[in-house]
Amino acid sequence: MQVLEKKTTLIRLVLFSLLVVVAVTGITFKKQVAYGTDSSKGELGKQVYQKYCVICHGAKGDGKGLIGIIHRVEKSGLVWATFPRDFTVGVFKFRSTPTGYLPTDDDLMKVIESGILRSGMPSHIDVSLEERKAVLEYIKSFSMRWEEEDQGDSLQAKAPSWLGNPDSVAKGKQVYNQMKCWECHGQEGKGNGPKANDLKDDWGDKILPFDFTSGTLKRGSAPENIYLTYTTGLDGTGMPSFADSLSEEDRWHLASYTLKLMGRLK
Ligand code: HEC
Numbered sequence: 686m687q688v689l690e691k692k693t694t695l696i697r698l699v700l701f702s703l704l705v706v707v708a709v710t711g712i713t714f715k716k717q718v719a720y721g722t723d724s725s726k727g728e729l730g731k732q733v734y735q736k737y738c739v740i741c742h743g744a745k746g747d748g749k750g751l752i753g754i755i756h757r758v759e760k761s762g763l764v765w766a767t768f769p770r771d772f773t774v775g776v777f778k779f780r781s782t783p784t785g786y787l788p789t790d791d792d793l794m795k796v797i798e799s800g801i802l803r804s805g806m807p808s809h810i811d812v813s814l815e816e817r818k819a820v821l822e823y824i825k826s827f828s829m830r831w832e833e834e835d836q837g838d839s840l841q842a843k844a845p846s847w848l849g850n851p852d853s854v855a856k857g858k859q860v861y862n863q864m865k866c867w868e869c870h871g872q873e874g875k876g877n878g879p880k881a882n883d884l885k886d887d888w889g890d891k892i893l894p895f896d897f898t899s900g901t902l903k904r905g906s907a908p909e910n911i912y913l914t915y916t917t918g919l920d921g922t923g924m925p926s927f928a929d930s931l932s933e934e935d936r937w938h939l940a941s942y943t944l945k946l947m948g949r950l951k
Pocket residue numbers: 733734737738739740741742752755767768769770776777778779780793796797801804805806807809820821824903
């Protein structure tokens with residue numbers, strides 16, 4: 686239902702923009718190649734990958750490119766490193782799909798276009814759309830998951846009007862304590878909870894629970910992004926989905942409290 690609504694709105698928007706552009710410039714457009722069609726696969730995708738991605742993600746897509754460690758963080762006397770993602774496992778963090786599912790093409794495109802804040806994954810918005818689509822298809826070739834499994838349904842979120850109000854923040858704090866978020870993220874959200882030193886991700890690398898007090902989140906800091914993270918989880922990181930254990934309302938309260946810890950509420 687939600688997906689359908691989004692598609693209809695999107696189609697309307699695209700048609701409208703086309704009308705405006707055609708009206709203004711008289712240009713005609715080639716039909717867009719849908720994601721995943723054969724013409725967007727293959728050689729072009731490989732070329733784009735070699736040009737922009739191979740240096741970090743490696744020729745085999747295993748994250749072992751020339752640049753090894755992307756990012757180092759020192760905290761409480763310990764050092765954590767961020768590595769380029771290994772695509773051979775087919776596990777992705779920033780999805781609009783339920784935990785355990787592959788991301789949608791739109792999810793992947795968002796990462797390719799915007800990059801991932803604070804991780805060293807750069808934005809590729811300056812690469813042409815055709816090339817972005819081609820490389821998006823190409824990275825799927827590194828894992829069999831893309832042939833064997835369906836992409837999950839995309840969840841659309843819209844923040845309620847009460848998000849961030851004092852009552853919601855207080856409820857969010859209760860949930861934060863009750864769900865033991867502090868075990869990893871610490872009581873004040875500084876990423877220094879008692880479990881913080883022992884976490885490893887699915888790739889076997891040490892991983893740091895996010896320090897909310899230090900600025901933007903990787904997925905972006907809009908309430909909807911935070912809510913999505915609580916609903917879908919960040920697969921591969923130990924940061925679970927709370928879709929089954931928390932009501933939708935509580936997940937929004939938690940987003941309110943997160944914004945408070947981030948210093949984004951007055
Ligand atoms: C400078 C190094 C670098 C380059 C160049 C780079 N990436 Fe990344 N990429 C990363 C890092 C680091 C991560 C892991 C970030 C994390 O897990 O927080 C990542 C993660 C990703 C992810 C996983 C997103 C998710 O939801 O889990 C995708 C997809 C991706 N990159 C695609 C690409 C593509 C396509 C290109 C080339 C057009 C590219 N990257 C170029 C460093 C890079």
